Amino acid sequence: MKKNLYTLLLLVFVTAQTVFAQKQVIDRVVATVGSGIILQSDVDMQYAQYLSGGNKPNADFKCEMLQQLLTQKLLSQQAVIDSIEVGETEVDDNLNSRLRYMSQQAGGQERLEKFLNRSLLQYKEDMRPSIYEQLKANKMRQNIVQKVDVTPIEVKRYFEGLNTDSLPYFNTEVEIGEIVMFPKLTVEEKAEFKAKAEGLRKQVTDGSDFGTVARLYSEDGSAPYGGDLGFNTRDNWVKEFAAMAFKLKAGDVSPVFETKYGFHFLQVLERRGEEVHVRHILIKFKPTAASIERTQAKMDSIYNLVTTGKLDFYHAATTNSDSEESKFNGGMVLNQEGESRSTLIPVDKLEASVFQAIDPLKPGEYSKPAQFTDRTGEIGLRFNYLKSRIAPHKANLDEDFVKIKEAARQDKVNRKLNTWFESKRENTYINIADDFKDCNELKVWISKK
Numbered sequence: 001m002k003k004n005l006y007t008l009l010l011l012v013f014v015t016a017q018t019v020f021a022q023k024q025v026i027d028r029v030v031a032t033v034g035s036g037i038i039l040q041s042d043v044d045m046q047y048a049q050y051l052s053g054g055n056k057p058n059a060d061f062k063c064e065m066l067q068q069l070l071t072q073k074l075l076s077q078q079a080v081i082d083s084i085e086v087g088e089t090e091v092d093d094n095l096n097s098r099l100r101y102m103s104q105q106a107g108g109q110e111r112l113e114k115f116l117n118r119s120l121l122q123y124k125e126d127m128r129p130s131i132y133e134q135l136k137a138n139k140m141r142q143n144i145v146q147k148v149d150v151t152p153i154e155v156k157r158y159f160e161g162l163n164t165d166s167l168p169y170f171n172t173e174v175e176i177g178e179i180v181m182f183p184k185l186t187v188e189e190k191a192e193f194k195a196k197a198e199g200l201r202k203q204v205t206d207g208s209d210f211g212t213v214a215r216l217y218s219e220d221g222s223a224p225y226g227g228d229l230g231f232n233t234r235d236n237w238v239k240e241f242a243a244m245a246f247k248l249k250a251g252d253v254s255p256v257f258e259t260k261y262g263f264h265f266l267q268v269l270e271r272r273g274e275e276v277h278v279r280h281i282l283i284k285f286k287p288t289a290a291s292i293e294r295t296q297a298k299m300d301s302i303y304n305l306v307t308t309g310k311l312d313f314y315h316a317a318t319t320n321s322d323s324e325e326s327k328f329n330g331g332m333v334l335n336q337e338g339e340s341r342s343t344l345i346p347v348d349k350l351e352a353s354v355f356q357a358i359d360p361l362k363p364g365e366y367s368k369p370a371q372f373t374d375r376t377g378e379i380g381l382r383f384n385y386l387k388s389r390i391a392p393h394k395a396n397l398d399e400d401f402v403k404i405k406e407a408a409r410q411d412k413v414n415r416k417l418n419t420w421f422e423s424k425r426e427n428t429y430i431n432i433a434d435d436f437k438d439c440n441e442l443k444v445w446i447s448k449k
Contacts, residue, residue: 063439
């Protein structure tokens with residue numbers, strides 16, 4: 001398995017290197033859109049990324065890639081006309097996210113740089129214009145459809161226009177609430193974690209390489225990258241971290257300080273206007289047996305108040321839950337898929353521990369408080385509330401209005417985008433290389449004049 005992944009990654013990055021070489025030696029224009037051009041190397045780079053997803057070689061996919069690039073070029077050109085801006089921070093964040101994923105796939109930063117035959121810094125600069133255009137196109141697309149909504153009458157018409165034989169069949173869905181608590185440490189319990197952070201800071205100030213110490217000991221997701229967080233504005237960090245990052249000069253190492261995540265210290269690498277480039281080391285808080293015991297006692301007390309009717313679940317969650325995702329929704333968990341943010345969740349999308357907790361419950365009942373580990377590895381305690389359970393069924397307006405409304409809205413969005421593109425294609429000079437003119441996906445882009 002690992003050998004196959006290594007071979008695939010090698011193929012992908014060798015392909016990427018070939019693309020860069022082609023760009024310098026035998027590149028050509030494959031399409032012109034208004035005042036912009038699309039190069040063969042642009043298509044080939046997208047194809048290399050397609051292969052990186054584990055897909056099999058497919059020459060026809062290049063037709064789809066060129067169609068996407070044509071769409072992107074048309075949107076980004078209109079974005080310039082409409083004065084839609086993309087900040088350097090947005091581009092940096094997107095690039096950093098991509099590189100983190102690519103590094104994970106390649107098995108680390110050093111191996112990725114070897115595959116690319118260039119530093120990540122150089123690769124970022126090579127990719128920056130493309131990412132900038134992608135983000136501008138995305139903003140333009142959002143601008144076109146941001147006011148699209150559907151009325152209940154439109155939802156009804158959309159549903160009645162569907163073929164009844166092809167209506168989707170929905171599995172069991174539930175509405176669930178949660179109250180979550182994470183153990184809180186006392187000052188005395190935090191001391192050992194602060195001492196560890198102070199010890200690492202001393203290693204750095206005594207001459208050890210900051211990046212190496214971060215890779216070995218930091219407990220943050222940036223550790224594989226030497227703790228590097230890239231350029232960010234104040235808004236991208238919690239206030240304690242931002243305050244420390246923006247008061248130091250380039251090269252300075254901060255004292256150890258505390259945030260809700262644990263104890264950090266950071267180094268400022270560069271200042272650029274309202275942005276600062278830092279790297280940091282984090283030592284996370286870890287619950288002690290005593291802190292878990294205190295949290296369990298508090299959770300049991302709230303559970304007893306709720307289940308005996310002395311405290312309603314909504315207020316119990318709002319005032320006591322530590323879940324930032326659900327506490328301000330009265331403890332109700334939202335379906336994260338799509339844009340409807342419905343409280344109805346298919347049971348096959350639930351965490352295994354949540355499903356096991358609510359499976360034996362009847363609507364209106366509560367699971368007992370139990371310990372769990374969240375996506376970040378943090379230990380907490382939780383109990384769930386089952387508000388409703390809908391049995392498997394064929395789609396209907398009564399039970400599935402929210403989902404059908406989202407489908408109707410998406411249909412309206414697609415129609416609006418199609419109308420917009422049709423208008424722009426008719427009034428924009430578009431030329432496509434002869435060897436791409438047989439692509440079915442591109443027929444609509446080829447001028448009939």
